[in-house]
Structures are given as C-alpha cells and as structure tokens.
Amino acid sequence: MNVVIRVDDDTKKEMIEYYKDKMRDKKIPYVVFQAQEEDTVITMYESGKVMFQGKSADIDASHWGIEIEEKKQAKEDTRKKYDKYYHSNSIGSDEVGTGDYFGPIVVTATYVTKDDIDFLEELGVMDSKKISDDKIRDIAPKIAKRIKYKSIILKNEEYNEKYGTNFNLNKIKSIMHNTVLYQLANEVKKYDYIIVDQFAYEESYYNYLKGIDKIQKGITFITKAEDKNMAVACGAIISRYLFLKEFDKLSDEVHVPLPKGAGADVDKIGEELVEKYGEEILNKVAKKNFKNTDRILHTMIY
8 A cells, every 4th residue: 555645844854753763774866764664664755745655554644644735624624523532431542662672662541531631631631752751750640640540561571572473563562452451441341432542453453362362342543542532642641651660770770871762872872781781681671673683783684
C-alpha cells in the first residue's frame, strides 16, 4: 500500500525529529530523508510530499495528517467525530519506551469517567509527547491518586529473551496491552468504550494474541488516541512516569546518565558501558534488536 500526503514546514520539522534515529543512510536525489518504522518505509521529498509504503502505510500516514488545504476542516470534522470518545466513561491504554534503546517498555490502562475530565484538563493532561519530564513527574502521581489504572513493565532482560522469530515488537505490545486492559475491564465492569492508540490493524492485533486464554474484546482502535480520549492520555502519562523512574534506576545502577532515544549519543554511552562492564551489560539495560547494538559492537550487519 502506498499513501502520499503533503506536509507544511512545521510538520516537516516534527517528522525529521521523530524519524531521525530511524533514517536510512543512503542518499536519494530530491529526497530529504528515507526512514523505516516497523513495516512502513517513509520517504520525504524536497517538494513537501511524503510517501508511506507498506502494510500499515495508511495508519502511519494518519499520524501526520492530510493535505494542507484540507487540514482546517479535517480538524473540525475530527473533533466532532471523536467527541463521543472524549466525553465518556472509558478505559484506554498506551505504551512508552518502544523507541528508546535503553530502558523498559511500559504499558498502562486507565479508567476515566466523565466526572474526571474537568480535573484532568485543569492538570494539563494532553498528548504526553508534548509534556516535559518535569511536568510528567508532577502530574502523574496526582492522576494515579484519582483514577484506577493497571500497568505492566517489561524490563530489558525479558524483552531480549522474548524478542525473536515468534515475538516482534507489535506482538509484545499487543500482549502487554491485552494484559492491562483485561485486568482493568474486569475490575471496572461498567464503561462506554475501551480504546487503544492504534499501532496495528485490529485483525493483526488479535492474531498476535492467539494462544492466550484471557483476551479483552470490544476494543476501539484510534490513531492519535491521546488527543481524542482522556483515558489513553492518562495511560501514556502514567506509563511515561513509570518509564522515567525505571530509567533513573538503570542510570544509577550503571553509574552513567543514560540518554533517551536511539541516536549517536546513545551509541557513545553504549560503547562506554560495554568497555566498562562487558557486552553482557546490554542485555540488562538495552533492547538488543535495535541497530544501535551493531554500531556499539562495531559489527554492523548489511
């Protein structure tokens, strides 16, 4: 599947920043960058057009919007379309840590009622990617005191043990989301919607759960759900709060301030850690399937 959108200058900058650690090395004429996100190849052209190629191309493209001239009306239509999910008693889940070489993956499901929304808006709850770490540390405990939630933390050792032929990242995320959603839904019992920030098609999501006994059904999958549902937004904030706590613990254990993301600064610290503790330290602090591992160990696979 191929999807082409046109983006404005601000969105260009956002995309370049977002995909900087996933860009391919090869240079292509008239192309700003080419990157790979899971099974989607993203190509940004100097003209402002961006092509998404792959099975999930439409999902990945939808995260960045549509043609510029249609954006204003699209935002208004989107607000109306998703208003029922925003003003509802809902369960929502989101994950943090999948794009970071160091640190765990955290998934949290929360239950937000209509009566909670004003309180959460006053706290400034929104897309967690737009909130500073300091604010996350401030508001997450306040949210956790008010609303019900369930979290699961997948530490690096277990991630590295699971990841392989039968476990890709989307399968890992699907299992983690299912775990917390099932727990919370069976505890709350009464709710209007269960919402997940979509990272895979519904059919694929449930295929990843084959062989699991307790599966949560009736999920609504929405792209950019943090902006459209308070339960998902709170799930992202609590997940990020727990991720930061675990990240700080790892930094203390290795006596090095670990950087986030998967860029050149990550490679540098990784090399320092391997030199100090040996290659096995990566199993404890890193997601070894990332390309950073090859660069750190100077055994890049082509």
